[in-house]
Amino acid sequence: MKLTLHVWRQKNAASQGKMERYEVEANEHMSFLEMLDVLNEELIGKGQEPVAFDHDCREGICGSCGFVINGVAHGPMPGTTVCQLHMRHFKAGDELYLEPWRASAFPVVKDLVVDRGAFDRIIASGGYISASTGSAPDANAVPIPKKYADLSMDAAQCIGCGACVAACPNASASLFTSAKISHLGVLPQGEPERRERALRMVATATAEGFGNCTNIGECEAVCPKGIRLEFIARMNRDYIQASWLQRQESSAGGVG
Amino acid sequence: MSTATTALAGKAARDVRFLDSTIGKKVVMAITGVILVGFVIGHLLGNLQVYQGPHALDVYAEKLKSLPPLLWGTRIVLLISVGLHIWSAVTLAGLQKRARPVGYVKLKPVTSTYASRTMYWSGPILALFIVYHLLHFTTGQAHPQFVEGKVHQNLVLGFQNPLVSASYILAMLMLGMHLYHGVWSMFQTVGVNHPKYTPMLKKLAAAVSAFLVIGNISIPISVLAGVIK
Numbered sequence: 292m293k294l295t296l297h298v299w300r301q302k303n304a305a306s307q308g309k310m311e312r313y314e315v316e317a318n319e320h321m322s323f324l325e326m327l328d329v330l331n332e333e334l335i336g337k338g339q340e341p342v343a344f345d346h347d348c349r350e351g352i353c354g355s356c357g358f359v360i361n362g363v364a365h366g367p368m369p370g371t372t373v374c375q376l377h378m379r380h381f382k383a384g385d386e387l388y389l390e391p392w393r394a395s396a397f398p399v400v401k402d403l404v405v406d407r408g409a410f411d412r413i414i415a416s417g418g419y420i421s422a423s424t425g426s427a428p429d430a431n432a433v434p435i436p437k438k439y440a441d442l443s444m445d446a447a448q449c450i451g452c453g454a455c456v457a458a459c460p461n462a463s464a465s466l467f468t469s470a471k472i473s474h475l476g477v478l479p480q481g482e483p484e485r486r487e488r489a490l491r492m493v494a495t496a497t498a499e500g501f502g503n504c505t506n507i508g509e510c511e512a513v514c515p516k517g518i519r520l521e522f523i524a525r526m527n528r529d530y531i532q533a534s535w536l537q538r539q540e541s542s543a544g545g546v547g
Numbered sequence: 548m549s550t551a552t553t554a555l556a557g558k559a560a561r562d563v564r565f566l567d568s569t570i571g572k573k574v575v576m577a578i579t580g581v582i583l584v585g586f587v588i589g590h591l592l593g594n595l596q597v598y599q600g601p602h603a604l605d606v607y608a609e610k611l612k613s614l615p616p617l618l619w620g621t622r623i624v625l626l627i628s629v630g631l632h633i634w635s636a637v638t639l640a641g642l643q644k645r646a647r648p649v650g651y652v653k654l655k656p657v658t659s660t661y662a663s664r665t666m667y668w669s670g671p672i673l674a675l676f677i678v679y680h681l682l683h684f685t686t687g688q689a690h691p692q693f694v695e696g697k698v699h700q701n702l703v704l705g706f707q708n709p710l711v712s713a714s715y716i717l718a719m720l721m722l723g724m725h726l727y728h729g730v731w732s733m734f735q736t737v738g739v740n741h742p743k744y745t746p747m748l749k750k751l752a753a754a755v756s757a758f759l760v761i762g763n764i765s766i767p768i769s770v771l772a773g774v775i776k
Contacts (some may be wrong), residue, residue, distance in 0.1 A: 362655030502646030528738030
């Protein structure tokens with residue numbers, strides 16, 4: 292199958308980029324990234340610079356890959372990352388536009404590669420549990436009802452790919468931040484720092500330059516892991532409670 | 548004493564931080580939204596008395612004017628709500644611009660509704676409409692045959708102009724769109740989202756929008772059709 296690609300080419304963070312047109316011969320058994328590998332081999336053969344894109348596991352679980360295909364983050368199939376998207380979903384003659392995630396908090400490094408360090412900094416600001424870990428605790432030493440374990444696991448599926456930010460008209464990181472807040476907050480181990488965590492991570496997301504949430508739902512629709520808007524409501528709840536109910540620490544407190 | 552001051556400073560600082568935050572601003576938008584939706588529902592219920600004959604509206608207006616604390620209390624609360632609603636929208640829109648300076652060549656929305664994507668358009672259009680509506684039926688500067696206190700007559704003469712009626716009908720369609728997203732969205736913003744209730748809230752939003760659009764639009768159409776004289 293012959294395809295026409297329009298790919299965002301940008302040499303580095305400082306340079307101006309533009310869309311470039313390429314023709315590529317693919318077959319339906321390839322994954323989308325394998326199709327790009329074919330294009331890149333051709334480009335290298337011609338002595339041109341290959342198209343840079345992020346990828347690692349190519350199994351849809353690492354969160355490395357992702358770009359926008361014809362205006363949809365991770366392409367037209369729901370619940371998949373770009374690496375798990377296959378060429379059988381396209382037909383000969385298709386014209387595809389490939390663009391990097393667009394957000395000021397995700398500066399383009401090169402072509403389709405963006406710097407998602409802002410996500411790491413959001414996690415570093417509160418996406419952890421302060422407890423001495425020691426050796427692994429016994430399984431089920433802390434009993435957790437199944438529905439809470441399930442809810443936590445649903446949120447913990449987030450692989451931090453950034454598609455939510457890319458799809459959001461406000462370039463908001465709310466879905467990502469809420470997933471990272473919720474997978475800890477619904478468990479007893481994460482409860483003590485639940486509200487402080489929400490305060491810090493939401494503040495960091497804004498400081499990094501992500502926009503606000505307008506409850507539009509595009510993030511949920513493109514999320515390869517099915518993270519739900521429900522978690523954003525939960526984050527808002529945590530944040531509102533934290534803002535209004537948080538107690539101040541006092542040196543006189545807790546002496547008995 | 549010192550503890551009290553520290554606590555106060557801490558609390559005041561917290562309020563400022565809350566209103567500085569994106570979630571805090573959205574909460575302001577949601578709460579003022581509830582007030583404004585409540586008002587437009589009450590406003591329509593009052594105005595539907597236009598179908599009870601030529602005197603009902605005049606009597607209703609007289610009754611409202613005889614209760615200045617209620618009238619002015621409502622007006623002040625509404626003015627503050629509209630102001631805060633706009634403040635929140637304007638500051639957040641600025642943030643949105645900064646968050647995505649470079650847009651996409653191709654962008655295809657997957658699930659979002661047209662209403663949800665156009666809130667930053669329907670809002671300002673409604674604000675302009677409110678100004679016109681007040682000048683038209685409340686103070687009369689935009690109404691060539693305005694007579695103070697003759698509410699029913701002002702309404703009929705105003706809507707007999709097809710252009711005026713058309714602008715009201717368009718504005719009400721905008722209101723319907725704005726609330727189709729807004730009425731559900733305000734619950735999500737304050738943290739109410741549950742598999743059991745969210746589908747119901749979305750239906751509630753659609754019902755509220757439909758009621759307001761149909762109820763309000765019926766009035767200029769009835770005037771143009773000669774049902775209300």
